Amino acid sequence: xxxxxxxxxxxxxxxxxxxxxxxxxxxxxxxxxxxxxxxxxxxxxxxxxxxxxxxxxxxxxxxxxxxxxxxxxxxxxxxxxxxxxxxxxxxxxxxxxxxxxxxxxxxxxxxxxxxxxxxxxxxxxxxxxxxxxxxxxxxxxxxxxxxxxxxxxxxxxxxxxxxxxxxxxxxxxxxxxxxxxxxxxxxxxxxxxxxxxxxxxxxxxxxxxxxxxxxxxxxxxxxxxxxxxxxxxxxxxxxxxxxxxxxxxxxxxxxxx
Ligand code: SF4
Numbered sequence: 001x002x003x004x005x006x007x008x009x010x011x012x013x014x015x016x017x018x019x020x021x022x023x024x025x026x027x028x029x030x031x032x033x034x035x036x037x038x039x040x041x042x043x044x045x046x047x048x049x050x051x052x053x054x055x056x057x058x059x060x061x062x063x064x065x066x067x068x069x070x071x072x073x074x075x076x077x078x079x080x081x082x083x084x085x086x087x088x089x090x091x092x093x094x095x096x097x098x099x100x101x102x103x104x105x106x107x108x109x110x111x112x113x114x115x116x117x118x119x120x121x122x123x124x125x126x127x128x129x130x131x132x133x134x135x136x137x138x139x140x141x142x143x144x145x146x147x148x149x150x151x152x153x154x155x156x157x158x159x160x161x162x163x164x165x166x167x168x169x170x171x172x173x174x175x176x177x178x179x180x181x182x183x184x185x186x187x188x189x190x191x192x193x194x195x196x197x198x199x200x201x202x203x204x205x206x207x208x209x210x211x212x213x214x215x216x217x218x219x220x221x222x223x224x225x226x227x228x229x230x231x232x233x234x235x236x237x238x239x240x241x242x243x244x245x246x247x248x249x250x251x252x253x254x255x256x257x
Contacts, residue, residue, distance in 0.1 A: 061091075061165075061169040062087075062091045062166065062169055062170070065162065065165050065166060065169065066086055069084065069086075069142075069162055071084075072084060072142070072143075074158040074159070075143075075154060075155040075157075075158040075159065076154075076155070077141065077143035077144065077145060077155055078143060080143075080144070080146050081102075081107055081143035081144050082107045082108055082110075082144075083107060083108070083109075083110035084110070084142050084143060085102040085106050085107065085110055085111060085112050085139065085142050085143070085144070086110075086138070086142060087112060087136060087137060087138030087139075087166065088111055088112060088132065088133075088136070088137050088138075089132065089133060089134070089135050089136035089137050090133060090134050090135065090136055091136065091169065091170055092170065093134060093135045093136040093170060093172060094172055094173040094174065094238065094241075094243045095130060095135045095136075095172055095173070095174050095176070095234070095238065095243075096135065096136045096137075096138070096167065096170055096172040096174075096175045096176070097113075097121065097125070097135060097136070097137045097138075097175075097176045097178060098138055098139065098140065098163070098175055098176070098177055098178065098182045098186060099112065099113060099137075099138070099139045099140070099178045099179065099182055099213065100139060100140055100141070100150070100151060100178070100179050100181040100182050100213065101139050101140060101141035101142075101143070101144060101145050101148075101151055101181075102139060102141070102142070102143065102144040103115055103117070103144065103148055103215075104144065104148070105118075106118070106144065107143075107144035112137050112138055112139055113137055113214070116215075116218060117213070117214040117215040117217075117218060118214070120214040120217060120218060121137070121178070121214045124214065124227070124228075124231060127228070127231070128231055128234070128235050128245060129235070129245030129246065129247050130245045130246060130247075131246060131247075134245075134246050136170055136172065138163065138166060139163075139182075140156060140159065140160065140163060140181060140182055140185050140186075141155055141156065141159050142159055142162070143155075143159075150181055151181055151185075156185055160185065167206070172206060173206070173207065173238065173241055173243060174200075174206070174207050174208075174209060174234055174237060174238060175203065175206055175207070175208045175209070176208075176209050176210075176211060176230075176231070176234060177196075177208055177209065177210040177211070178211065178212070178213045178214065179193060179212065179213030179215075179216060180192060180193040180196075180210075180213075182210075182213075183196050183197075183208070183210035186203055186208055187201050187203060187208060187210070193210055193211075193212060196210040197209075197210045197211050197212065197226065197230055198226070198229070198230060198233075199233075200233070200237065207237065209230055209231075209233060209234050210230075211226075211227050211230040211231065212226065212227050
């Protein structure tokens with residue numbers, strides 16, 4: 001049998017030029033929709049986001065971003081998820097909570113923080129004088145990693161541009177990073193949460209307070225006191241900024257355990 005192919009092999013330079021053109025077109029689409037904060041640069045680290053000036057809100061952009069995300073297949077998690085868990089709350093919220101990724105119940109219901117850890121987060125938020133509807137709650141990843149394993153770098157790289165775009169749209173004054181994966185991703189560090197929590201970190205003009213994840217608090221209730229102290233710093237800073245919660249805050253079940 002004659003094994004000679006019908007068409008001659010392509011010139012590798014032609015193939016490279018074609019791939020480059022496709023990549024440029026894709027980047028241009030991301031930039032146009034705001035989902036790519038730093039064209040031409042890395043997108044997997046906090047440093048990739050351009051420095052923020054005074055918060056500028058872009059009304060109705062979240063729905064537009066969700067449409068742009070579509071039935072996302074940008075990373076391998078699409079093959080095991082039940083639902084894309086986008087985020088909930090007020091798109092003009094001054095306070096945003098960012099977890100790591102959806103769990104089993106979140107994946108089932110399509111909403112972040114709805115299981116036992118979510119119930120604890122709700123109590124923490126209410127103890128601060130806020131509500132689930134008056135803050136914004138989301139995750140680094142929008143699809144559940146199998147067996148709730150930690151997010152992997154390639155997944156974060158694909159999903160982070162959308163989180164960055166969400167945060168640009170919401171323009172919060174303070175972000176509470178729940179757990180180490182969230183804090184590490186937002187701040188571009190590998191430091192443990194125990195060394196990051198308890199103080200604000202600047203993320204291009206937005207203050208980030210890392211603290212323990214509610215799921216960790218369910219396993220280690222002794223850490224609730226530290227978490228509450230972190231949240232009290234958040235409350236004090238919001239007050240200093242002249243941002244009042246919908247209802248008066250006070251020590252509550254979240255602080256007492
Ligand atoms: S985790 Fe993010 S990037 Fe990956 S499939 Fe889900 S939405 Fe897309």
